[in-house]
Amino acid sequence: MKPRTPPTPAATAPAERCLPLPCGPSIARRLSRAMALFMLVGLGLLSVAKYSAIAMRMDVDQQTTLEDKRQYLAHAIGVACENGEAGLLQRMTLFDPVRSSTRLQMWRGDGTVLFRDDMPPFAHSRGLAFEVPAERVAGGKVRVALEMDTTHDRKIMREAAITLFVTTLFGAAVAGFAIQWLVRRELRPLLSLARQMNGISPQRLDQRLVVERSSEELDPWVAQFNALMDRVQRAYAQLEAFNADVAHELRTPLTALIGQTEVALSRERSADSLRDTLASNLEEMQRLSAIVNDMLFLSRADRGAVARRSESVSLAELAHQVAEFHEGVLDEAGLRLSVVGDARVAVDASLVKRALSNLMGNASRFADPGSTVQVKIEPGTGVAGSGAQVVVENTGPAIEAQHLPHLFDRFFRAEASRVCPSENHHGLGLAIVAAIARMHAGDTIARSQDRVTQIGFTLGPQTA
Numbered sequence: 356m357k358p359r360t361p362p363t364p365a366a367t368a369p370a371e372r373c374l375p376l377p378c379g380p381s382i383a384r385r386l387s388r389a390m391a392l393f394m395l396v397g398l399g400l401l402s403v404a405k406y407s408a409i410a411m412r413m414d415v416d417q418q419t420t421l422e423d424k425r426q427y428l429a430h431a432i433g434v435a436c437e438n439g440e441a442g443l444l445q446r447m448t449l450f451d452p453v454r455s456s457t458r459l460q461m462w463r464g465d466g467t468v469l470f471r472d473d474m475p476p477f478a479h480s481r482g483l484a485f486e487v488p489a490e491r492v493a494g495g496k497v498r499v500a501l502e503m504d505t506t507h508d509r510k511i512m513r514e515a516a517i518t519l520f521v522t523t524l525f526g527a528a529v530a531g532f533a534i535q536w537l538v539r540r541e542l543r544p545l546l547s548l549a550r551q552m553n554g555i556s557p558q559r560l561d562q563r564l565v566v567e568r569s570s571e572e573l574d575p576w577v578a579q580f581n582a583l584m585d586r587v588q589r590a591y592a593q594l595e596a597f598n599a600d601v602a603h604e605l606r607t608p609l610t611a612l613i614g615q616t617e618v619a620l621s622r623e624r625s626a627d628s629l630r631d632t633l634a635s636n637l638e639e640m641q642r643l644s645a646i647v648n649d650m651l652f653l654s655r656a657d658r659g660a661v662a663r664r665s666e667s668v669s670l671a672e673l674a675h676q677v678a679e680f681h682e683g684v685l686d687e688a689g690l691r692l693s694v695v696g697d698a699r700v701a702v703d704a705s706l707v708k709r710a711l712s713n714l715m716g717n718a719s720r721f722a723d724p725g726s727t728v729q730v731k732i733e734p735g736t737g738v739a740g741s742g743a744q745v746v747v748e749n750t751g752p753a754i755e756a757q758h759l760p761h762l763f764d765r766f767f768r769a770e771a772s773r774v775c776p777s778e779n780h781h782g783l784g785l786a787i788v789a790a791i792a793r794m795h796a797g798d799t800i801a802r803s804q805d806r807v808t809q810i811g812f813t814l815g816p817q818t819a
Contacts, residue, residue, distance in 0.1 A: 390531060424483075424501060436492055464492065485498075601650070608640070618632075660794055668700070670697060681712070700743045707791065711730070726750040729748045731746045732745050742797070743814045744813045752806070762799075796815025
């Protein structure tokens with residue numbers, strides 16, 4: 356059995372209209388068909404109403420004409436009967452030219468035929484019967500049957516029906532084609548947008564959609580798409596930078612591991628020398644493990660992980676617990692630490708302590724010796740005072756304003772003056788703080804002015 360080959364793009368849809376996938380049903384064609392159907396129904400109803408109006412008017416005219424003829428004949432017959440049947444027959448003979456398009460029959464009161472027009476019956480006619488008193492005619496009255504020819508009226512009605520029917524079909528067809536042309540013309544900007552979208556690629560993420568003709572329906576959609584592309588471009592740039600930074604951060608410990616191992620294997624070493632090499636290698640591997648663990652944590656946060664909150668805890672108490680861990684570093688740097696304010700919030704205590712630890716470590720590295728690092732905690736101002744704000748403040752070199760929005764980017768370092776070459780920090784600490792804030796429905800804070808730097812985060816209220 357031969358495998359089926361997929362249809363070529365040319366077989367599925369015109370290339371200029373479908374980019375790049377096969378087309379579905381044409382919107383213009385569907386709209387034109389629907390509008391043509393609506394026009395057909397609408398014009399059909401109007402035509403039926405028009406035809407009915409013409410028929411009703413013609414029926415009234417025929418009834419009026421018959422009634423006029425009846426009155427005239429009744430009067431003429433009544434007058435003619437005063438001279439007997441001979442006078443009546445003579446009068447009817449004289450009226451023959453006048454009674455065109457009519458057929459007349461008369462009977463005596465006893466039922467015998469008195470007069471009958473000698474002409475073939477009409478194809479279409481309308482009749483009226485009446486009686487005229489006549490004393491000098493047998494039976495004392497004359498029964499009359501008047502028949503009027505309506506063949507011409509019926510022809511007019513048939514021609515009107517044909518005209519209305521053709522007009523309805525023609526109007527619906529013209530409306531369908533006109534609407535299809537108009538819809539295709541108005542949808543032309545969508546085809547242009549499709550071609551522009553088809554041109555966007557990872558190498559051309561800076562390309563944005565441009566609308567040929569501004570419209571109330573398309574402009575918001577294009578603006579949202581361009582805003583989305585701005586975010587995608589920034590994310591793609593951050594991803595590229597992140598990959599480069601990860602490679603750089605991993606290369607340093609890997610290079611050290613390979614170098615030390617090659618040196619250790621280059622000649623015979625004593626047990627103490629090999630032990631030192633292994634200890635150094637272990638330190639580098641621990642650094643690698645820390646980078647990998649931090650990257651995995653950030654990856655989980657990026658996928659929308661949410662903090663598992665416990666009962667409400669004192670943020671000041673958590674800050675004091677973290678301060679005890681940093682006590683040795685603070686004493687060595689000649690720094691003091693104080694906790695100002697408090698708030699009780701339902702949080703993931705371990706994550707909040709990790710964020711506080713990163714902020715305290717960051718502040719202690721750049722604070723002026725002898726200064727005080729302050730942890731400021733303020734209750735939130737949301738519904739029922741839920742949430743909180745935590746800021747770690749230190750006095751030291753200020754951060755340039757253009758660097759503040761990027762402090763929480765991964766592997767970001769503001770400037771050389773704020774890098775501690777004697778310490779190993781891989782640039783993920785503040786990125787982890789931002790991730791923990793997002794996991795608690797919060798945001799980050801970064802301010803630096805007059806040698807006072809405040810970096811922190813907010814904790815949002817617990818949601819159901």
